[in-house]
Amino acid sequence: MPEKLEAGALEVIRRLTDNGFEAYMVGGCVRDKCLGRKVKDYDIATAARPEQVQSLFKRTIPTGLQHGTVTVLIDRVPYEVTTFRKEGDYEGYRRPSEVEYIDSLHEDLQRRDFTMNAMALDRYGRLIDPFGGQDDLREKRLRCVGCAEERFREDALRMLRCLRFAAEYGLEPEPETWSALLRMKPLLGHIAMERVQAELLRMLAGANPNLAVELLCKSGVLEHTKLKLRLASIAEGKPWPDVETLPDELHRLAYMYIRIGATPEQAEADMRHLACSKQQTDNVRLMVAAYEQLRHEAVETAMPDGEDLPEVREWLKRQWLLAAIRYGRDTLRSVHKLYSLEAERTHSQSVWAAEGRVWLDAMPVSEVSELAVSGQALLRKFAPAKPGPWLGRLLAALLEDTALGKLLNEPESLLKAAEAYYEQIRENPCR
Structure with a gap:
């Protein structure tokens, strides 16, 4: 399938170049090929105008004509083909006010965010890398194209993308890029909250969520979102345990709220501010609520020799199963996973961590x-x-x-x- 995906991209490029138009693979697909990573989709940049692209292919979709983008279908696989362009002044620190079509690949690459995303491949596999993206990848360095402050002022969302890319690819933002991010982070107040949510969840779902959390803490960017988030306080407190051991981004997010002492209501308010789906919001809120209830219900009583009192263990089992009735068996399975991150568990948490999954599996009914x-x-x-x-x-x-x-x-x-x-x-x- 990966070979078929690339073959389709090369077919698009061949047809464009055979008809006299420059065309190249650009952006993330080139970056991932340089890193030996799986390429999920291919973007193509060309000197052809959108109407010329549409005339060359049987099946196209006008997905972004205002930005010069046409989606070409090859064997039902979509490929975004975008005309070389330069952009006018940006509006709202997010989008260009106008787009001008050009004939220069170099100028098109120059408008991009980071050097690793400003590379291109021609139909013969030759790399075009005018800003040193390959060297930056080799040196594990994340660097803006040109002036970092200008790139972040053009599109403030790039600051969150900077953190996500750094975590996903194990890169260190170079000093000028990092300094510019710290200076310009108040501009995140202009970015729609659903865009913040998308970047945040992608960070937590990525290859190194722990590094993502570390960068969020270190940068303090969440303190500057359009709507105030309780999650912004993650910058405070002790070092974080390995959230990567949790199964997905929602478990990791729930643990972050638990870690900072947020109430279920505060977690829910944040999720609403971030324009999360109802299902995402409910999942996180229930995990936080169940964890909080069990913490408040806990009894810390043990026999002097360290063995549990049978009546205490029975009481803990009762509280665990009652929580499963109230919040759902799946939620308690999730809470059981969250206990795995607690370096210093209380007596009750230790019992629940040891026995909770067995109790849930043996539970005859939960609803x-x-x-x-x-x-x-x-x-x-x-x-x-x-x-x-x-x-x-x-x-x-x-x-x-x-x-x-x-x-x-x-x-x-x-x-x-x-x-x-x-x-x-x-x-x-x-x-």
Whole structure:
């Protein structure tokens, strides 16, 4: 598949050059080929104007004509083909006010952000590298093209991209680039929060999330976003443990909130500010909330010889399973993963880390839908009673006792227990 992907890009370049237009692979695909990394997609720059590109290929999509970009389909694979261009003054520290088509590859490369992204390959595999990108990669150096301050002033998002690239490729921003970033970071206040979110999550999902966190702390860029973030306080406190051991970016983000002492409400507010999806927001909020509840519920009691008191361990199991009912079994599995980062676990966390996954796997039910009786079955049993809050309380009681192993998840056992619960609820309707 990688060979097929590159073959399609070369086919686009051949057709353009055979028709008299310069054309090159540019940007990230060239960088990744130089590093021996897998190339996910190929971008092509050409002297041909958009309408000329459209006339040369059967299947095209006008994805960005205002910026000179046409998507060409080769065997259903998309390739972005962009006309050589230079850009006018930037608006809002993000986008150029106008684009002018040009015939110079050098001038086109000159407008790009970092030297490693300002290289090109021709149809014969010859590298065009006017700004020393290959040397910078060899020296593990991240450097802006030309004046770093100008590049960041043109597009303030480049500062977050700088941190992401440094972490992803194991590069060190060279002194002028780093100094310019520190001077210009207040301009991040002009950048849309969803763009900040995209860069942040890509950093945490990348090859070295720990280095990403380190650079975020060291730079303090999150203190300058358009909307204030609780996450900005990650720059404070002790060194970070290895978040790379967590399975994905949402676990890592949740741990960051836990680490800085954020409440579930603060984490949720941040996620909303960052324009995260509802699912992303709920996942992080639930992890933080479950972790916080368990921390507050913890009992730190052990026998003098270091062995657990059986009643304490049973109490800890109960709290763990009740949290699974409240926040979901998957959330507790996630919390179990978060404990792996705690260098100094409390007694309760040590028990949960050791036993929590086993308890969850053995848990007979964790939500009402898993019960062997339904709300409709209970309504039939207690007819002519009408649906109301009592039904939710009854199902919750059955769920808790079944999850804790006090009841078998069988219709006969549940319906029999429901009779006693129903009488209690009728006697105490407000409880």
